[in-house]
Amino acid sequence: MTRRSMCLVWILSLALGIFSGSGCGSRGYQFGELTQLADKYQTDKGSRLHRYTEVYECFFHPMRSSARKICEIGIMEGASLRMLADYFGRAVIYGIDIEKVSHLDSDRIHTFVADQADRKQLAAFTEASGSGFDLIIDDGGHSMAQQQISFASLFRHVLPGGYYIIEDVHTSLLDDYGVEPGGVNSTLTMIERYARSGRIESRYMTAEERQQLEWDVSYCSLVSRNNGTSIACIFRKRQPQ
Numbered sequence: 227m228t229r230r231s232m233c234l235v236w237i238l239s240l241a242l243g244i245f246s247g248s249g250c251g252s253r254g255y256q257f258g259e260l261t262q263l264a265d266k267y268q269t270d271k272g273s274r275l276h277r278y279t280e281v282y283e284c285f286f287h288p289m290r291s292s293a294r295k296i297c298e299i300g301i302m303e304g305a306s307l308r309m310l311a312d313y314f315g316r317a318v319i320y321g322i323d324i325e326k327v328s329h330l331d332s333d334r335i336h337t338f339v340a341d342q343a344d345r346k347q348l349a350a351f352t353e354a355s356g357s358g359f360d361l362i363i364d365d366g367g368h369s370m371a372q373q374q375i376s377f378a379s380l381f382r383h384v385l386p387g388g389y390y391i392i393e394d395v396h397t398s399l400l401d402d403y404g405v406e407p408g409g410v411n412s413t414l415t416m417i418e419r420y421a422r423s424g425r426i427e428s429r430y431m432t433a434e435e436r437q438q439l440e441w442d443v444s445y446c447s448l449v450s451r452n453n454g455t456s457i458a459c460i461f462r463k464r465q466p467q
């Protein structure tokens with residue numbers, strides 16, 4: 227990671243408040259089950275690699291029994307879909323991937339083929355699945371265009387008070403993934419500007435999409451793990467006053 231990148235993450239940590247430790251102090255609840263499930267099914271969200279689940283559980287626990295509809299972009303072998311289905315016992319889990327993986331379909335797991343950078347394909351998905359997601363996680367291709375187009379297209383389908391998570395935002399600090407010199411188009415830069423000004427700026431979004439997001443996002447929190455080499459961002463949907 228370059229000096230500029232480390233500086234950017236540090237500034238964001240001051241602006242947003244980074245979750246870097248584990249445990250969030252819910253009385254009488256033993257945290258750790260989500261990570262156990264992640265490790266059981268071998269998704270890299272658990273202690274195998276990114277360690278996001280240690281923090282996610284603080285956000286997921288309060289909605290564990292109320293959540294009815296969850297979506298994840300990026301299925302691969304279905305490890306994370308299985309983790310989510312086990313943790314949220316009353317929810318249907320929708321998965322989107324550019325590859326067909328319909329052999330994973332069951333009564334509570336539904337998979338769809340779609341390119342997360344294609345608005346029409348995402349609209350066909352929400353047409354088929356319906357709106358009103360308690361949680362959407364983007365663990366797809368992690369390029370700048372993919373992350374920002376999916377965010378613009380799908381955040382409106384999150385329920386008030388629900389969450390949208392962009393995983394592996396640290397790809398904004400890497401050479402591939404469509405990052406331009408100085409990170410001008412990066413997802414991390416978009417988040418940093420939002421933290422400073424409350425404005426969403428993204429070359430991948432229309433003016434209407436940016437305005438809608440500025441209205442809809444109630445707050446965002448960065449999740450930094452493994453000394454900042456694994457970063458996710460959690461956005462919360464505004465609730466009516």
Ligand SMILES: C[S@@+](CC[C@H](N)C(=O)[O-])C[C@H]1O[C@@H](n2cnc3c(N)ncnc32)[C@H](O)[C@@H]1O
Nearest residue numbers: 269300301302305306323324341342365366367
């Ligand atoms: C990191 S893997 C997902 C892992 C899974 N979420 C888990 O934790 O078990 C990334 C997945 O994103 C999918 N993917 C890549 N580009 C995509 C795109 N443009 N649209 C949708 N899915 C894409 C890949 O096919 C791959 O299955």
